[in-house]
Amino acid sequence: MHEMALAEEVRRIVEEVALAQSSRRVASVVLEIGELAAVEVDALRFCLDLALHGGAAEGASLEFVSEPGEGICPHCGARGPLHARLDPCARCAGYGVRPVAGTAMRVKAVEVA
């Protein structure tokens, strides 16, 4: 997953908010990265530190919240936690559990000063 491309998009979104709010400083950014989103939070944090440089959100507090992964088994229909795409169904041990939650990557909230 390309964390740098994501970081640039976060900057764009955050700058838009700051502009709309007539604010020149963003105090904090809350990001939601789902458990199944295939994003390395450490790497994203590192890229954000670069991408936000020189903008309204430079030095903003970055808060990451995780959305737990959840899936539905195609064999037995069970819905339950899914921590990795390749994990088998907890009930019947079958593969191919379809993720229904935990794949999102979102800017949840922005706090402007």
Next chain:
Amino acid sequence: MNRHAALQLREAYNANVFSVPELKAGEAGVCSVCGCGGVAYQIGDSGPREGRGLNRRTLAWQSTAHAGGPHLGPADTRQERGHAESGRRIALEQAILSRNDRQARQNRMDFAQRGIRAINLMSGPGAGKTSWLVRTLEALPEAMPAAVIEGDQQTDLDADRIRATGVPAVQINTGKGCHLDAAMVAAGSARLGPASDSLLFIENVGNLVCPAAFDLGETAKVVLLSVTEGQDKPLKYPDIFAAADLLVITKSDLLPHVEFDPQIAHGFAQRVNPKLSMLLTSARSGEGITEWLAWLAALPRGTSARMEEIPGG
């Protein structure tokens, strides 16, 4: 952190001229960010081991001199205090890739209106995308016009190979490197002006990681895996196999020389994508071309072959 150096890194990233000597954890070297000396360590693991340009792997190497807060020191300190400040909190809930997803929807509508079926070809570097595409274009009946968007990073070579077949091709300068996005495809398509009811092949950048997350507005995603890459690739890069509509095993002519069982590779891919079907092909021998042409001919006009949303969308 050294802001100047960091900014240079970001500019270099955007200009796609970035290169960092690869270090193994524990090796001595020069920090890729601020130039300080020290011993390399890795932030996070499981970065892409393939693909070119700046990726998680090249970003990840840093000096242990920064251990505990590598180049994030000042920002980290601020984070602790962040919530003490009072400000207006704006709830957004906006997908990070929302701009790409919007453009992808637009592309999908444009393609549908003109009966164009767009096929996103994804694989690791050198799996045989261009070779298979050339073979395909030579075999396509006249009733199936085609055009090609090439997503190679630096060179025009792949587009030249395509044009040699007489099919129009544009080379997209990916700039940022390791994947195509929906805006690049829109720009490429505008330059190409593919005929109504044609097949639009999109050769993505050779990379098994990023392309999985970027919806291009394509009709179908095809993942290619060569028999020389190892049958366990689907276990190492599950996301791209989960996103695919078809698995094409390439270079089948080499099967006698390698340890690769197409059924096993297919089974691994089906662990994340139970409905995924597989074609065994060779650009050299032509194996699988008939089945592939039939699969292409059956692609629906005006919808996505797959109703399910792509991960992370």
